[in-house]
Amino acid sequence: MSLFARTQPAPLTRPAEDLPVRVRMVVGNWKMHGSLALCREMVPAMASIAHPAAALVLCPPAPYLGEVTRLATGSQVQCCAQNVADAHGGALTGEWSAGMLADLGCRYAIVGHSERRRHYHESDHLVAAKAQACLEAHVVPIVCVGESWIEHQTGQTEAILQHQLGTLLALSGWRGLIIAYEPVWAIGTGVAARPETIEAAHRFIRSRFAARDPVAGNNMTVLYGGSVNASNAANLFALPDVDGALVGSASLQSDALMQIYTAALA
Numbered sequence: 001m002s003l004f005a006r007t008q009p010a011p012l013t014r015p016a017e018d019l020p021v022r023v024r025m026v027v028g029n030w031k032m033h034g035s036l037a038l039c040r041e042m043v044p045a046m047a048s049i050a051h052p053a054a055a056l057v058l059c060p061p062a063p064y065l066g067e068v069t070r071l072a073t074g075s076q077v078q079c080c081a082q083n084v085a086d087a088h089g090g091a092l093t094g095e096w097s098a099g100m101l102a103d104l105g106c107r108y109a110i111v112g113h114s115e116r117r118r119h120y121h122e123s124d125h126l127v128a129a130k131a132q133a134c135l136e137a138h139v140v141p142i143v144c145v146g147e148s149w150i151e152h153q154t155g156q157t158e159a160i161l162q163h164q165l166g167t168l169l170a171l172s173g174w175r176g177l178i179i180a181y182e183p184v185w186a187i188g189t190g191v192a193a194r195p196e197t198i199e200a201a202h203r204f205i206r207s208r209f210a211a212r213d214p215v216a217g218n219n220m221t222v223l224y225g226g227s228v229n230a231s232n233a234a235n236l237f238a239l240p241d242v243d244g245a246l247v248g249s250a251s252l253q254s255d256a257l258m259q260i261y262t263a264a265l266a
């Protein structure tokens with residue numbers, strides 16, 4: 001028997017309401033920052049402006065997921081993990097499953113962020129397996145894709161996206177994914193990609209899914225991430241193929257996140 005025996009749940013039939021609908025979203029990814037004090041400041045502040053017209057999602061570090069879900073109970077604020085295991089259980093010290101997130105009331109999980117791909121060597125195959133585990137547990141995976149600077153400079157963006165999306169399109173439940181286009185070179189630099197670059201990438205991503213199923217593909221939610229801030233958010237949200245944003249550093253300041261979210265509601 002494998003040392004890492006993993007329990008697998010019975011396959012689930014996806015309910016009809018899980019078919020894609022384009023959703024306006026602002027997702028705040030705190031990365032490995034924050035504190036209990038920040039949870040207690042940020043959740044009530046965001047709950048005071050959160051509106052059903054746009055999802056407002058906070059991704060605290062894992063130790064704070066319980067506190068954020070508790071504080072967000074009864075409000076429009078949703079909780080998201082920054083990572084999740086590809087298995088549903090087993091001898092996997094340090095991991096947590098999508099089922100555990102669902103148990104907590106945490107509705108989303110970021111999968112395949114470029115920082116995890118780079119620092120923890122997550123492959124497209126592992127990212128797809130994590131997304132699959134989320135889908136099976138009814139946790140919505142927000143899957144990050146995007147090219148490096150050198151790939152961007154050498155005109156390889158579509159080839160890289162095509163490759164990253166290929167493993168996702170192989171999942172039977174791909175219609176339940178949310179995609180975040182995050183050009184690696186725009187993350188944490190303070191300089192977002194140009195609007196025409198973002199729109200072209202989002203259109204390409206949507207077209208890959210639409211080629212498989214036009215209705216589902218055209219209804220996928222596609223977010224942009226990479227140096228989104230209070231000054232550029234409104235312009236980004238005006239792009240026809242941008243449904244919302246995955247926000248890193250600006251999500252640690254309630255004023256900035258409130259301004260970004262307000263732009264999403266406009």
Ligand code: PGA
Pocket residue numbers: 029182186187188189190225226227228246247248249250
């Ligand atoms: P940033 O991070 O907004 O700080 O660029 C975005 C992300 O990594 O998701």
